[in-house]
Every structure is written in C-alpha cells, then in structure tokens.
Amino acid sequence: xxxxxxxxxxxxxxxxxxxxxxxxxxxxxxxxxxxxxxxxxxxxxxxxxxxxxxxxxxxxxxxxxxxxxxxxxxxxxxxxxxxxxxxxxxxxxxxxxxxxxxxxxxxxxxxxxxxxxxxxxxxxxxxxxxxxxxxxxxxxxxxxxxxxxxxxxxxxxxxxxxxxxxxxxxxxxxxxxxxxxxxxxxxxxxxxxxxxxxxxxxxxxxxxxxxxxxxxxxxxxxxxxxxxxxxxxxxxxxxxxxxxxxxxxxxxxxxxxxxxxxxxxxxxxxxxxxxxxxxxxxxxxxxxxxxxxxxxxxxxxxxxxxx
Amino acid sequence: xxxxxxxxxxxxxxxxxxxxxxxxxxxxxxxxxxxxxxxxxxxxxxxxxxxxxxxxxxxxxxxxxxxxxxxxxxxxxxxxxxxxxxxxxxxxxxxxxxxxxxxxxxxxxxxxxxxxxxxxxxxxxxxxxxxxxxxxxxxxxxxxxxxxxxxxxxxxxxxxxxxxxxxxxxxxxxxxxxxxxxxxxxxxxxxxxxxxxxxxxxxxxxxxxxxxxxxxxxxxxxxxxxxxxxxxxxxxxxxxxxxxxxxxxxxxxxx
Numbered sequence: 001x002x003x004x005x006x007x008x009x010x011x012x013x014x015x016x017x018x019x020x021x022x023x024x025x026x027x028x029x030x031x032x033x034x035x036x037x038x039x040x041x042x043x044x045x046x047x048x049x050x051x052x053x054x055x056x057x058x059x060x061x062x063x064x065x066x067x068x069x070x071x072x073x074x075x076x077x078x079x080x081x082x083x084x085x086x087x088x089x090x091x092x093x094x095x096x097x098x099x100x101x102x103x104x105x106x107x108x109x110x111x112x113x114x115x116x117x118x119x120x121x122x123x124x125x126x127x128x129x130x131x132x133x134x135x136x137x138x139x140x141x142x143x144x145x146x147x148x149x150x151x152x153x154x155x156x157x158x159x160x161x162x163x164x165x166x167x168x169x170x171x172x173x174x175x176x177x178x179x180x181x182x183x184x185x186x187x188x189x190x191x192x193x194x195x196x197x198x199x200x201x202x203x204x205x206x207x208x209x210x211x212x213x214x215x216x217x218x219x220x221x222x223x224x225x226x227x228x229x230x231x232x233x234x235x236x237x238x239x240x241x242x243x244x245x246x247x248x249x250x251x252x253x254x255x256x257x258x259x260x261x262x263x264x265x266x267x268x269x270x271x272x273x274x275x276x277x278x279x280x281x282x283x284x285x286x287x288x289x290x291x292x293x294x295x296x297x298x299x300x301x302x303x304x305x306x307x
Numbered sequence: 308x309x310x311x312x313x314x315x316x317x318x319x320x321x322x323x324x325x326x327x328x329x330x331x332x333x334x335x336x337x338x339x340x341x342x343x344x345x346x347x348x349x350x351x352x353x354x355x356x357x358x359x360x361x362x363x364x365x366x367x368x369x370x371x372x373x374x375x376x377x378x379x380x381x382x383x384x385x386x387x388x389x390x391x392x393x394x395x396x397x398x399x400x401x402x403x404x405x406x407x408x409x410x411x412x413x414x415x416x417x418x419x420x421x422x423x424x425x426x427x428x429x430x431x432x433x434x435x436x437x438x439x440x441x442x443x444x445x446x447x448x449x450x451x452x453x454x455x456x457x458x459x460x461x462x463x464x465x466x467x468x469x470x471x472x473x474x475x476x477x478x479x480x481x482x483x484x485x486x487x488x489x490x491x492x493x494x495x496x497x498x499x500x501x502x503x504x505x506x507x508x509x510x511x512x513x514x515x516x517x518x519x520x521x522x523x524x525x526x527x528x529x530x531x532x533x534x535x536x537x538x539x540x541x542x543x544x545x546x547x548x549x550x551x552x553x554x555x556x557x558x559x560x561x562x
Binding site: 073074082087098102145 | 310313314317320321324325403404405406407408409410411412413414560
C-alpha cells in the first residue's frame with residue numbers, strides 16, 4: 001500500500017534521508033522509529049507530497065506521489081507534527097473546510113464530517129473554537145482532519161506528542177481501532193508506542209534505514225545468543241562462579257542483580273542451572289530466556305551496534 | 308474553480324470573524340470621510356468665489372475639483388491599509404503550520420493563491436463600495452459626470468488589486484506578518500514615487516521609470532480617461548505579483 005524506494009532527500013549539503021526503502025502492506029500499522037532528527041518527518045513529508053525527494057520513488061496506493069500527486073493526495077490523510085489547525089474556526093467549521101479541500105462532494109460532506117467527529121470522539125467540543133479546546137482535543141481534531149475523507153492511507157507524525165499519559169492511551173487505542181480499514185504509518189521516538197500499537201517497524205537513524213520488518217522478525221533476527229537471565233536471592237557472585245563451571249556455559253555476567261548466562265547454541269542448560277541453584281541454596285527467584293527485547297534492539301541500532 | 312471558491316470563502320471568514328476586516332474598513336471609511344468633508348468645504352468656498360465671475364463660473368467642475376483629489380487621497384489610504392489586509396495571507400499559514408494541510412490536499416498552489424487574492428479583492432470591493440455613499444451628497448447638490456467617476460473607481464480597484472498581489476507576494480516570503488507588511492509598504496511606496504527619478508533620468512530609462520510607476524497610470528484614470536495601456540499595466544502588475552508568489556511557494560518546497 002505504501003512503498004518507498006531508494007528515497008534520498010538533501011537540504012543543500014545536509015542529507016536528511018539517505019537511500020531509504022520500505023513497504024507497508026494494506027491494513028497494517030507500521031511505526032517509523034528513530035531518535036529526533038533521524039529523518040522521520042522528512043520521510044513523511046515526502047510521502048504526503050509536501051516535499052519533493054532529491055532521488056528515489058515513493059508511492060501511495062498505486063499512485064506515485066511525484067507523478068500523480070493529486071490522485072495520491074486524495075487517498076491520503078496526514079497528521080503533521082505541528083497540528084495544522086485554524087484557531088479561529090470551530091471544530092465543525094474546520095472539518096467542513098478540510099472536507100472541501102479534500103474534494104468531498106457537497107452532498108456527502110455532512111455525513112463525512114459527522115463520522116470523523118464520532119470516530120475521533122469530538123462530539124462535546126464540535127461547536128467550540130479550536131483555540132479554546134484542550135491540547136488532547138486539538139490532537140483529536142488533527143486526527144479527525146486526517147480521517148475526514150476516509151483515506152486508504154493515514155500518515156501520522158508523532159500522534160501522541162505532548163499529551164498526558166491517559167490521553168496517550170486514548171489516542172493509541174483510537175489509532176489501533178483504525179487499523180484494517182486504513183493502512184497507517186506513524187512516526188515516533190518512543191519505543192512503547194511501536195510495541196503497543198504497531199505490526200511492524202522501520203527503524204531509521206541519521207536518515208539511514210537501520211532495520212525494518214515485523215516486530216517478531218526483528219526481535220528474532222537480533223536474537224543470536226542463547227541463554228537465560230537468572231535471578232537469585234543471595235550470594236550472586238558465588239552463584240556466578242558455580243554456573244560458570246557447568247559444561248557448555250560460555251559467559252556469565254552479573255548485571256543489576258541478574259545473572260546473564262549464555263551457553264553454546266543448540267544446548268538448553270536451564271534444567272542444569274536450576275538444579276545447581278537449588279542444590280547450593282542460592283534461592284532461585286526467577287529465570288527467563290535471554291531474548292533481546294525491542295528496547296535493546298533499538299538502543300543497539302541507534303548507538304550504531306547493528307551490522 | 309470550486310477549489311478557488313473554497314479557499315476564498317475560508318479567507319473571507321477569517322477576515323470577518325476576526326476584527327481585521329472591520330477595523331480596516333472602519334478606519335478606511337473614517338479617513339475617506341474626513342478627506343471628503345475637507346475637500347467639500349474647500350470646494351464650496353472655491354465655488355462661491357468663482358461664481359462671482361462669469362468666466363470662472365463656467366470652469367467649476369465637480370469631477371475635477373472634488374473627485375480627482377478624493378481619488379488621490381483614497382489611493383494613498385489604500386497604500387497604507389492594504390498591506391495590513393494581505394500580510395497574514397501566507398505568513399500565518401506558514402507560522403501556524405496549516406500550510407502542510409493546504410499543500411498536502413488535492414488542490415493546486417495556483418488555486419490557493421487565486422482564492423486568497425479573490426478574498427482580498429472582495430474586501431477591497433466592500434471598502435470602495437461603501438465610499439460610494441459619499442456621492443449621495445454630490446449628486447444631491449450638483450451634477451457630476453457618472454462615467455468619469457466610475458472610471459476613477461475602476462482605477463482605484465485596479466490599483467488596489469496590484470497592491471494586493473504585491474502584498475501576497477511578500478506574505479509568501481516570510482512567516483512574520485509585520486515583516487510582510489513592512490516589505491509590502493516599502494515596495495508600494497517605492498513604485499509610487501518611482502517616476503520622481505525620471506526627471507533626472509534620460510532616454511530609455513526615463514520612459515521605463517515613468518511606465519513602471521503607479522502614479523502616472525493612476526493620474527489618467529482619476530481624470531476619467533480610460534486608456535487600455537493603464538488597465539493592462541495594472542493587470543500585468545497583479546499577474547506578476549501572483550506569478551512571483553507561485554514561484555516562491557514552489558521554490559521553497561523544492562529546496
């Protein structure tokens with residue numbers, strides 16, 4: 001549904017996005033994850049036709065955003081990072097205006113606006129001036145604006161920025177509820193957002209693609225070591241020394257009260273480790289597989305550890 | 308065309324739901340009324356004196372003695388007021404981030420520019436239309452020539468349209484409304500007085516400076532002379548302003 005191929009964007013000498021490629025399938029939510037200034041907003045602005053690319057292709061639906069910008073823009077809803085709201089309009093006036101510039105036929109306008117108001121939960125503020133409503137409602141108006149013409153593709157730039165935790169949860173569930181009918185890309189620098197709302201992720205840093213794929217795929221591909229994280233009640237150093245003596249153990253690292261145990265691929269030493277700890281009375285509190293979670297992955301990628 | 312109207316409607320609402328249009332129109336009318344009152348006082352005194360003499364009595368001409376100075380005064384007031392009307396048109400969109408909404412919608416940059424231009428023209432039309440009330444007095448107490456008044460108004464409208472196009476151009480350059488207004492005002496004033504330099508210029512330059520200056524063309528129309536050269540001048544000036552705006556907006560996005 002959304003495809004980006006070898007996209008490059010330069011501002012003078014500054015390279016904002018460099019040779020970026022990814023694809024999003026219909027009906028999925030994908031996250032564009034990266035630290036600040038990674039090129040997320042630039043990528044989204046190119047996808048929405050706000051900025052032209054220096055090189056490469058981008059398409060939405062079957063429309064190339066450079067060759068057929070008007071067709072692409074018709075099936076595309078965009079929530080920019082800075083909410084594009086007119087403070088002196090009421091919510092309804094604003095949505096009517098957006099419906100008009102998105103070329104919704106006059107007969108269908110009322111219905112479309114009513115639907116957007118309902119989906120975004122704006123009933124109680126629809127008659128108020130935008131400048132007088134709270135930040136959380138403004139964000140909802142921003143989302144309603146992107147939805148009003150029922151686009152196939154939604155591009156949301158930092159949809160939860162500046163909201164309080166309760167509002168963040170609301171907006172996330174709103175976005176999740178849009179899945180299926182709409183194909184969504186959202187950008188964020190917050191990991192939890194991706195793990196909680198997205199099916200897949202594109203991680204970029206300094207304009208370069210660091211990794212992309214579904215969450216499971218990515219976690220699996222970075223999970224090369226086999227081992228377990230063990231928590232014991234007492235004598236952590238002694239326990240480490242004892243575990244090291246077991247056959248097949250490669251590395252034991254005491255870390256924040258946990259023992260990170262790695263063993264040779266193909267083995268499973270969990271039984272042996274458990275038995276050892278129980279026999280020696282270190283007090284087994286917890287044992288879990290040494291899976292690299294998305295946070296480790298993100299930190300590793302962003303700090304340049306990924307190959 | 309429908310898209311142009313959508314944008315124009317939005318701008319008109321912005322003008323009339325905020326104090327901008329009311330303040331601009333009111334101040335404009337107060338100033339025009341004041342000038343009109345003074346011109347009429349002067350005209351009365353002048354007419355009284357001239358009536359003493361059979362020869363001068365024939366020379367009394369309300370078009371020449373009232374409308375011509377009035378139109379000149381109105382043009383100066385427009386020069387001061389119209390930049391305040393146009394300063395927000397693109398600067399504000401840029402400042403509050405709504406340009407991203409406009410430029411990612413399936414409407415063209417030309418349609419956006421044209422919509423904004425038409426909205427300002429409508430306000431200008433309202434301003435000029437309301438001054439027509441003043442003519443009630445001249446028609447009650449005298450018999451001015453209608454055609455030359457209309458040509459004068461056409462001149463004001465065309466002049467205003469050119470001012471607005473220049474204002475829109477400067478508005479597209481900056482996100483700061485004050486900067487936009489000052490640049491517009493400076494440019495308009497410069498074009499206004501450009502023909503002053505023509506007295507010391509020679510040859511081709513003399514003609515060019517005279518042609519480019521606003522004043523020369525406007526003088527003709529206040530005298531009730533309708534010359535296509537002048538109409539073409541104003542229209543091309545307006546077109547040029549809008550064309551530059553278009554280039555600025557596209558170049559910003561391509562940079």
